[in-house]
Amino acid sequence: MIDESVLERLPLIAGEFLREALPYPWNWIVRSLLVIVGILAVFGGLFAALTLAERKLLGRFQNRPGPNRTTIPFTRIRLFGLFQPIADALKILTKEDIVPRSADRLLHFLAPVSLVAFALITFAVIPFGRHIVPVELDAAVLYFFAAGTASELAVFMAGWASRNKYSLLGAMRALAQLISYELPLLLSFVPVIMLAGTLSTTGIVDAQDGWVAGFIPKWHVLTPWGLVGFVVFLIAAFAESNRAPFDLPEAESEIIAGHLTEYSGFKYALFFMAEYLGMCALSAMGVTLFLGGWRAPLPLLEIIPSYAWFAVKLLSVLFLFIWVRATLPRLRMDQLMRLAWKFLVPAGLLNLLAAASWQLTAGWSATALGLGARWALAFAIVVIPLHLLARTMTRHHQPRVYRYA
Amino acid sequence: MLGSGIINGLAVTAKNLVGSFNDPKRLVTTEYPEQRTQIPEAFRNFPFLVCDDGDKSLETLRCVACQICEKECPPQCIYIEKSKDKKPDATGKPQFYPAVFDIDTSVCMSCQICVEVCPFEAIKMDQEFEIATGDRFGGLLFDRDRLTRSNAYYHCIHPTEAAAVDARLAADRKAAEEKAKAAAAAAAAKAAAAAKAKAEATAAPPAPKPPEGSPPAP
Numbered sequence: 001m002i003d004e005s006v007l008e009r010l011p012l013i014a015g016e017f018l019r020e021a022l023p024y025p026w027n028w029i030v031r032s033l034l035v036i037v038g039i040l041a042v043f044g045g046l047f048a049a050l051t052l053a054e055r056k057l058l059g060r061f062q063n064r065p066g067p068n069r070t071t072i073p074f075t076r077i078r079l080f081g082l083f084q085p086i087a088d089a090l091k092i093l094t095k096e097d098i099v100p101r102s103a104d105r106l107l108h109f110l111a112p113v114s115l116v117a118f119a120l121i122t123f124a125v126i127p128f129g130r131h132i133v134p135v136e137l138d139a140a141v142l143y144f145f146a147a148g149t150a151s152e153l154a155v156f157m158a159g160w161a162s163r164n165k166y167s168l169l170g171a172m173r174a175l176a177q178l179i180s181y182e183l184p185l186l187l188s189f190v191p192v193i194m195l196a197g198t199l200s201t202t203g204i205v206d207a208q209d210g211w212v213a214g215f216i217p218k219w220h221v222l223t224p225w226g227l228v229g230f231v232v233f234l235i236a237a238f239a240e241s242n243r244a245p246f247d248l249p250e251a252e253s254e255i256i257a258g259h260l261t262e263y264s265g266f267k268y269a270l271f272f273m274a275e276y277l278g279m280c281a282l283s284a285m286g287v288t289l290f291l292g293g294w295r296a297p298l299p300l301l302e303i304i305p306s307y308a309w310f311a312v313k314l315l316s317v318l319f320l321f322i323w324v325r326a327t328l329p330r331l332r333m334d335q336l337m338r339l340a341w342k343f344l345v346p347a348g349l350l351n352l353l354a355a356a357s358w359q360l361t362a363g364w365s366a367t368a369l370g371l372g373a374r375w376a377l378a379f380a381i382v383v384i385p386l387h388l389l390a391r392t393m394t395r396h397h398q399p400r401v402y403r404y405a
Numbered sequence: 406m407l408g409s410g411i412i413n414g415l416a417v418t419a420k421n422l423v424g425s426f427n428d429p430k431r432l433v434t435t436e437y438p439e440q441r442t443q444i445p446e447a448f449r450n451f452p453f454l455v456c457d458d459g460d461k462s463l464e465t466l467r468c469v470a471c472q473i474c475e476k477e478c479p480p481q482c483i484y485i486e487k488s489k490d491k492k493p494d495a496t497g498k499p500q501f502y503p504a505v506f507d508i509d510t511s512v513c514m515s516c517q518i519c520v521e522v523c524p525f526e527a528i529k530m531d532q533e534f535e536i537a538t539g540d541r542f543g544g545l546l547f548d549r550d551r552l553t554r555s556n557a558y559y560h561c562i563h564p565t566e567a568a569a570v571d572a573r574l575a576a577d578r579k580a581a582e583e584k585a586k587a588a589a590a591a592a593a594a595k596a597a598a599a600a601k602a603k604a605e606a607t608a609a610p611p612a613p614k615p616p617e618g619s620p621p622a623p
Contacts, residue, residue, distance in 0.1 A: 057422070060421065062421060064433075323415060327411075328411065386407070387407065
């Protein structure tokens with residue numbers, strides 16, 4: 001494009017400048033280095049900010065002020081506790097690193113490291129802006145899934161290597177949960193891939209280009225199958241990132257801290273970091289697939305650089321994660337499995353049918369009546385069977401009666 | 406509808422999020438070292454010794470070192486050494502006093518049994534809870550001077566209870582005074598009777614002796 005602003009082309013200009021400035025053996029790897037440093041810096045900083053934002057927001061969601069006592073170092077100025085992440089980092093880095101005597105030392109060390117590594121490499125295929133795509137892969141979505149699934153291995157590694165029954169129970173729960181929810185997550189992605197006709201994330205963002213009636217963006221979430229897919233994706237993403245209401249693997253009241261039980265100090269911090277990075281990566285993928293990636297919501301707003309829009313969308317989804325965590329209580333193991341296999345998987349499959357019908361009725365959009373019928377058909381395919389399914393699943397549910405309370 | 410409960414729940418938390426910024430009344434947290442709540446009158450923590458006058462704490466200490474509390478204390482956290490000499494108490498009667506009175510607050514379980522058994526209203530429960538210290542042996546062993554607090558302080562922390570105690574003490578003192586007065590009157594009457602009998606005995610043959618141990622006038 002010709003009329004791109006300087007801000008929009010800033011990453012290109014910076015990359016070009018570094019390529020020119022550096023001597024021969026370095027200039028060809030400068031792009032990779034830039035990407036690695038950029039991801040580590042941006043998402044490392046986001047991790048720190050998220051831990052604080054989560055605690056502050058959780059407090060406000062429960063009518064508490066949240067952490068607000070940390071001072072600026074060497075002063076007595078509190079500034080709403082904005083320096084809490086620094087205090088947390090200092091505390092956790094100076095803690096003793098304990099390895100149980102009967103633990104498998106190598107695996108015990110390897111688990112947090114590999115977990116963070118797997119969480120980090122998923123960022124490689126996310127298009128953060130018009131000119132910020134770390135790696136252009138044709139099979140980007142497949143790669144994302146492969147990297148994301150590998151983290152399950154690391155979690156089980158942690159549980160097994162700790163030689164602790166709570167760790168092992170937590171790891172087995174985590175494995176069961178992650179594998180179960182991998183399926184609805186995948187099924188929510190399939191219609192997007194099917195209709196965009198590509199596995200490349202840049203291709204999927206390009207498929208969401210353009211406007212309906214000049215101002216409504218063509219994001220996938222604004223189609224019936226996209227909306228259902230986004231909801232399925234969100235539920236599966238909550239479960240995949242081990243967060244409330246799906247935090248059974250580290251349920252404090254039941255199994256201490258699950259696979260984290262035998263970890264302390266920096267290794268514990270790494271697990272924490274991997275969890276947040278995984279959450280960010282999944283949210284970024286959701287933004288790319290359903291919320292139009294880095295595209296602006298209105299033609300008028302395209303003057304704001306694309307990466308800013310991506311950041312806004314990513315932070316909104318992360319806010320939703322925190323909001324849901326503040327609201328919903330933890331599920332039971334059987335409820336967790338039932339939701340995945342009896343509800344989300346059928347929902348994903350039905351959504352596939354709805355996407356197919358949406359694609360096949362593309363010609364109806366010429367008239368308003370046809371457009372309405374197209375929406376109604378696609379929704380009916382998903383909503384009616386799901387409603388009936390939910391009715392049969394909740395048939396025996398009734399308000400709980402406490403006889404001895 | 407499916408999921409309506411979740412949406413209702415999300416609405417509740419969203420209301421909290423917005424409301425906690427707009428309405429300070431929603432934030433129920435008391436930020437402790439700077440803000441404090443009123444301690445309820447019935448709250449009790451560790452015992453203290455009552456003296457009637459805060460300026461002359463040792464002279465007006467109510468404790469007479471009877472050691473009942475020391476014997477009754479379930480975790481045995483009280484240690485008392487009785488004095489060799491005596492000092493006058495509130496009524497002017499010479500009494501022993503505790504030369505050493507230690508309470509180990511790291512052992513004390515705040516059961517209040519010492520307060521229940523004390524016949525002199527000398528030991529009461531304090532409300533001071535900020536006794537954290539870096540020295541867990543010496544810092545938590547309270548000696549007599551640390552334990553002594555004035556009656557005015559007692560009125561401050563437990564007004565109702567202290568008023569009842571004062572009324573009881575005053576009534577007891579009044580009863581004792583009346584008893585002493587009656588006893589003095591009876592003794593005077595007896596002496597007069599004896600003098601009269603003696604006078605009669607010198608004049609007339611000896612009269613029958615009055616019954617011994619005649620009870621004093623009530």
